[in-house]
Amino acid sequence: MKYIRTPKPKRVKSHIPFRLNLLFFFVFLLLAALVGQLAYLQILNGSRFAAEVDRTDQTVVTGSVPRGMIYDSQGRALVTNKANNAITYTKSLDATAESMYHTANRLARYITMSTDGLQKRDYADYYLADTQAAKAVTKALPAAQQKTTSDSKLYKYQVAYVEKHLPEYTDKQKQAIAIYKIMNGATALTTVYIKNADVSETESATVGENLTAMSGVNLGTDWERSYPNGDSMTSVLGTVSSTKSGLPSDGLKAYLANGYARNDRVGISYLEKAYENVLKGAKSRTQVELGTNNQIEKQVQTFKGQQGGNLNLTIDSAYQTKVEAILKSTFSSALSSGAAAHSDGAYAVAMNPKTGAILALAGVAHNAKTGKINDDALGVLNRSFAMGSAVKPAMVLGALQDGVITVNDNTQSDDPIYLPSTPVKKSVYPVGTFGSLNATTALQVSSNIYMMRLAMKEGHAQYVAHTAMTMDNDIFTKMRRYFSEFGLGQTTGVDLPGEVKGQSGATMTNGSLAVGSALDLSYGNYDTYTLMQMAQYVSTVANNGYRMKPYIVKSISQTLSDGSNGPTLTTTSPTVQAKIPNTQAQIDLVKQGMWQVVHGTNGWTTATNLNTLNPGVAAKTGTAQTFTRADPTNPSSELLETTTLSFVGFAPAKDPQIAIAVVVPNLTTDSSEFNLTIGKQMISDYYALHNIKGNSGYSAHQSSING
Structure with a gap:
């Protein structure tokens, strides 16, 4: 009897293409790599990276000190320092133009500022510090200028536009502009004087009551040169620059290289200039710790500063x-x-x-x-x-x-x-x-x-x-x-x-x-x-x-x-x-x-x-x-x-x-x-x-x- 073998049924052909399988394979490899990386970060180095996140930066902030005085041969004071109440501003690392804009507007409610010397650029900088105003100016620019990828170029276009279309400002707004100009000109972690002359008791009290609402603003003390003998010998004693004029343009690089800030006062003529290194004193030093959010977490004064040396003259x-x-x-x-x-x-x-x-x-x-x-x-x-x-x-x-x-x-x-x-x-x-x-x-x-x-x-x-x-x-x-x-x-x-x-x-x-x-x-x-x-x-x-x-x-x-x-x-x-x-x-x-x-x-x-x-x-x-x-x-x-x-x-x-x-x-x-x-x-x-x-x-x- 002849037996006939029943044929094997044909295997059903897979409907998943080979390329898709290859893709799944690569996905598997990537997931494996990701799991490995997570294990590396969390298990092997978790504590180290956590410490890095919590790490703080340290920087040193310097503060001005009174200049040395000048006496005659009998110990009579010829040049002294007159202390004045002052309103100061310390610029933080994360200070923005808009935050300074709002602070300046608020501070202008409490103090009176001189607006002498304001330029069109100062008005434009203040106007553009308002984010909404800046966006409106950008929309008003030609399309080609709006599309620029350079922030500095865009700001240049914005400034040019605002200078041609300046709004009318009230006297109080102009004072806010003067305040903003000073704040904007400060470098990070430096203290500048907003007002350091003729600060009334009312101004000091009102500002002091509202310090928590004005980041960086504080009360302080400043000094100015005083001459008990009047104009006698002033052409020999010399003069000192103001915080407004700051460092003289001639020799600016040398001053900056020697640790001066741009708004520091220096002797600009005769004895004040000739003995600048003696009279300037040593600035105070404060070590500041900054967190990852650039907020100040700790301040420790490491050196309280030393008033400048005094000159004792041969002149009676x-x-x-x-x-x-x-x-x-x-x-x-x-x-x-x-x-x-x-x-x-x-x-x-x-x-x-x-x-x-x-x-x-x-x-x-x-x-x-x-x-x-x-x-x-x-x-x-x-x-x-x-x-x-x-x-x-x-x-x-x-x-x-x-x-x-x-x-x-x-x-x-x-x-x-x-x-x-x-x-x-x-x-x-x-x-x-x-x-x-x-x-x-x-x-x-x-x-x-x-x-x-x-x-x-x-x-x-x-x-x-x-x-x-x-x-x-x-x-x-x-x-x-x-x-x-x-x-x-x-x-x-x-x-x-x-x-x-x-x-x-x-x-x-x-x-x-x-x-x-x-x-x-x-x-x-x-x-x-x-x-x-x-x-x-x-x-x-x-x-x-x-x-x-x-x-x-x-x-x-x-x-x-x-x-x-x-x-x-x-x-x-x-x-x-x-x-x-x-x-x-x-x-x-x-x-x-x-x-x-x-x-x-x-x-x-x-x-x-x-x-x-x-x-x-x-x-x-x-x-x-x-x-x-x-x-x-x-x-x-x-x-x-x-x-x-x-x-x-x-x-x-x-x-x-x-x-x-x-x-x-x-x-x-x-x-x-x-x-x-x-x-x-x-x-x-x-x-x-x-x-x-x-x-x-x-x-x-x-x-x-x-x-």
Whole structure:
């Protein structure tokens, strides 16, 4: 029997495509990877990542401190700090334009703000800080501008649109804009002053009651510079920038690199600027911890700050006031008489010849066109003048060094000098008054001829009257080298900015040596010097040859946290810059000549009205023929011939404690004695303030400084 196998039924073919299976496989792999990653995060590293989420950032916030103060030599305050109530704002990291907008609007309800200086951009920034207003502005922009992908470009378009379509604002809204401008200009985690002057008690109280509704706003204290002595010496003390002006544009990068904020106040002139590093103090430091939401979680003050160091000056404000008074009253008299109509002003300085300490410096600047007079004490070191015969003691000492005269052989002819095509070169007294003069008498009567003949000897002049004279080509170099030993024509190094060297005249004329100018240089009628140089120079003579560096800051001290005086940090030591190579006998010879300038009996003695001062003084007057424009602002205006009066002296002559220098430039008369009036009163006031007793048996006509 034949069996037939029943065939196997066909398997039903799957309806799921192969590609779908492959997709399921990849999904499975991805799910497996995700499960693995979750296991890695949750099981293996869960605790570490949780800590990272809870992590806080730390940053340091600095706060301003009061500047150091400035005192005179007797401890009197010249510059102090006046405390003011203030409204402050500290910008948080998550502060938005809109949040500041609402805060500014609310704060404007409680305080009154100045709206001076608001610009169109300030109005636009404020307007766009309102989110709804910004969206409306965007819709009003051209389609192409709306589609920009750059936020900064879009904002630029928005600002331009708003500036062209500014709404009308009320006064109170304008004040809110002024507040918003300050807030918006602050950097994160910095504190700025919204209002730091004239904050009323009502404003402080109202703001204080609403602080919780104004994020970042707080009550604080600010300070401003105060001047107990008024305007006295302000041109020396200098000024400080305001929080509004902030750091000066010149040197901005350097300030920022040294840790300053843009709205910090800094010294911008004179002592305030020169001693900025001392006066600024050390800012407070607060360590701030920020959470992941940029909210401040903890604040710890690590350093409460240190008020700036104090400057203790060499100047006695009581004496300074008297010097300013005599200077101003004398110049007023000169104006009233008509002699000072074209004058630049008047200047005076007093110095301790043994140490270089500045005892007083004062100046008045006169605008010959407008007639306005301003305090200009710094003109003592940043303006230079032809000082005339006041430099003659230096000329004589240089000639003694050169060997053209000696202590025992110094008599010269007093005959005038005649050069071709040049007015006769003579002294102020008539030709023939003296046949010859020695060094001391030449100083006493202020002989120009004597000084010119010294220059001729130093330059080995070949001279015949009315013919061309020749001299060594280095005559200018030689004389200026001698003058420079006393500081004339050199910066003195005084610790104030802006000092100038003065000007040196040309040495050649039409290709030839200017021999006539060399003669003028010998008696102070050519080069120009500052009054500070003159004070240093006469001090060098007074102290027997030591050129002392002038200084105005005696010491730097600290104020303690309770406001009391702290320790002295540094003290200025007197500095000898050089010793002139003259013998004591040579210096004594010149001192004797300066004594005779005051105490001589000859009718041409130049400063006899000082001979009533007891103890006696030694001095030298100066008269220089100068020129100035009738209109100082017009270089082509008429050139006027004027006279500059100067004076140098030291007192008491036997043991000098004070050396002074005075200049009154560009007077229209040479017969006045304004320089002597100022000089005499300066010494008299010094004697009175320091209780210097007169010498018994003193005679106005003592013949010798040693008598």
